[in-house]
Amino acid sequence: MKQITKYFTGTLLCFSIALPAWFLGKAFPIAGGPVFGILAGMALSMTLPRLLCNHALGLEEGVKFTSKSLLQVSIILLGFGMNLFHVLEVGRQTLYVIFFTLSASFLAAYFAGKALQLDGKMTILIGVGTSICGGSAIAATAPVICAKDEDVAHSISTIFLFNVLAVFIFPALGSSLGMSDTGFGMWAGTAINDTSSVVASATAWSEAAGNDAALGFATVVKLTRTLMIVPVTLFLAVYTAAKTEINEGPKCGRAFQVLKIFPWFVLGFVAASVVNTFWGVPLLSGALVAAGKFMIVMAMAAIGLKTNLPRLLTNGFKPILTGLCCWASVAGVSLVVQKLSGNW
Numbered sequence: 001m002k003q004i005t006k007y008f009t010g011t012l013l014c015f016s017i018a019l020p021a022w023f024l025g026k027a028f029p030i031a032g033g034p035v036f037g038i039l040a041g042m043a044l045s046m047t048l049p050r051l052l053c054n055h056a057l058g059l060e061e062g063v064k065f066t067s068k069s070l071l072q073v074s075i076i077l078l079g080f081g082m083n084l085f086h087v088l089e090v091g092r093q094t095l096y097v098i099f100f101t102l103s104a105s106f107l108a109a110y111f112a113g114k115a116l117q118l119d120g121k122m123t124i125l126i127g128v129g130t131s132i133c134g135g136s137a138i139a140a141t142a143p144v145i146c147a148k149d150e151d152v153a154h155s156i157s158t159i160f161l162f163n164v165l166a167v168f169i170f171p172a173l174g175s176s177l178g179m180s181d182t183g184f185g186m187w188a189g190t191a192i193n194d195t196s197s198v199v200a201s202a203t204a205w206s207e208a209a210g211n212d213a214a215l216g217f218a219t220v221v222k223l224t225r226t227l228m229i230v231p232v233t234l235f236l237a238v239y240t241a242a243k244t245e246i247n248e249g250p251k252c253g254r255a256f257q258v259l260k261i262f263p264w265f266v267l268g269f270v271a272a273s274v275v276n277t278f279w280g281v282p283l284l285s286g287a288l289v290a291a292g293k294f295m296i297v298m299a300m301a302a303i304g305l306k307t308n309l310p311r312l313l314t315n316g317f318k319p320i321l322t323g324l325c326c327w328a329s330v331a332g333v334s335l336v337v338q339k340l341s342g343n344w
Contacts, residue, residue, distance in 0.1 A: 010062015041304020189221025
């Protein structure tokens with residue numbers, strides 16, 4: 001009971017912020033609930049800067065719990081939206097494109113981050129967010145690499161900017177390039193950051209084309225791309241453990257370090273995907289996925305509450321330039337690979 005009381009007020013505050021942010025995200029899907037959540041949290045932290053520091057209110061522990069533990073639970077719940085057979089069917093056609101776009105994004109992030117002297121963890125978050133699935137990938141990766149809340153805020157805002165641009169640019173550019181419905185679907189699914197923006201862009205294309213071929217293909221390609229969260233986060237977990245051991249010394253051996261930061265919630269995500277594939281009940285799965293997405297909005301609100309906005313703005317152009325390099329690389333490489341393979 002003491003533990004519940006300890007986290008209750010802070011979690012309730014995040015819930016109160018997330019609820020209107022969730023509905024705003026539904027009304028304006030180009031932005032999405034997580035962006036509204038983090039912005040609302042940042043606005044509240046600026047207007048009431050001593051809010052979290054007031055120990056009488058007991059908010060700090062609950063906000064911290066929401067931004068870390070509840071975030072990991074949300075990633076597990078998202079697994080109930082994955083059908084592995086459906087993903088594998090389309091994956092055979094798109095995996096090579098996804099491989100090249102992931103490689104391009106991480107290479108662009110690495111070199112741009114080095115050139116701009118951007119913090120390494122923020123570089124990783126922007127690269128992961130661009131190459132996999134936007135805010136969800138950032139949410140899954142942040143605890144694995146022990147990223148700061150400010151790094152997450154920078155990365156989310158950067159991804160949001162290019163999500164908005166993609167919705168307007170991709171349909172017009174795809175039309176001018178003479179792409180087919182499936183060609184555009186693959187391009188949108190492999191090169192646009194966030195799922196909501198993939199759907200928005202593909203919907204605009206499908207409405208102009210008079211059929212839903214691009215929308216359906218883009219959605220499944222995006223789900224296939226989302227599964228890349230699993231190998232990428234596992235790799236980052238091992239890499240972070242090894243790097244920690246090198247920097248801080250072999251305190252308890254590498255095995256202990258790996259186990260300490262191993263992203264167990266990613267295994268939960270895989271387990272949820274397996275359950276949904278073989279025993280999933282659509283109504284229940286939909287409710288669990290919706291709950292997971294709402295928890296992400298809560299977590300983003302918590303991160304916003306803990307973010308120092310003035311400090312965030314002083315370093316704002318570097319993440320945006322890094323994100324631009326990643327986004328341009330992913331979009332360009334996806335087009336080149338499709339052109340060479342004849343899938344246009």
